[in-house]
Amino acid sequence: MLGDGSKRNLYELSYKELLEEGADVSVSHPNILVLRGLRVLFCEDCHVLHPPSYMLHNALWKQVTTKLQCFLCFKCVQVRLQRNLTIDDFTNALVNDEIRFGFRLGRAYKGE
Numbered sequence: 001m002l003g004d005g006s007k008r009n010l011y012e013l014s015y016k017e018l019l020e021e022g023a024d025v026s027v028s029h030p031n032i033l034v035l036r037g038l039r040v041l042f043c044e045d046c047h048v049l050h051p052p053s054y055m056l057h058n059a060l061w062k063q064v065t066t067k068l069q070c071f072l073c074f075k076c077v078q079v080r081l082q083r084n085l086t087i088d089d090f091t092n093a094l095v096n097d098e099i100r101f102g103f104r105l106g107r108a109y110k111g112e
């Protein structure tokens with residue numbers, strides 16, 4: 001229980017633990033749990049919790065899911081696509097800035 005003096009934050013809890021704490025599935029998005037006003041995204045397939053969001057190009061996302069509202073972690077997107085994601089799969093949206101930076105950093109680190 002969170003009320004037992006534990007220092008764990010919401011992102012350290014599993015999907016099951018959040019539900020046990022009384023979290024509700026958001027009425028606005030089926031992949032968001034809401035607990036005490038805080039919203040936590042979780043993956044549709046593996047239920048891993050994710051703080052950040054991201055945007056893939058629409059045509060690619062339609063290959064991954066036909067649902068209008070769905071959140072998947074990178075690992076599960078790659079499983080559905082049967083290939084690794086690349087920097088070109090992400091849109092230029094601001095929400096992707098850290099992801100694009102990570103790709104560029106990885107390339108620089110590998111000397112590409």
Ligand SMILES: [Zn+2]
Pocket residue numbers: 043044045046047048072073074075076077
């Ligand atoms: Zn997943």
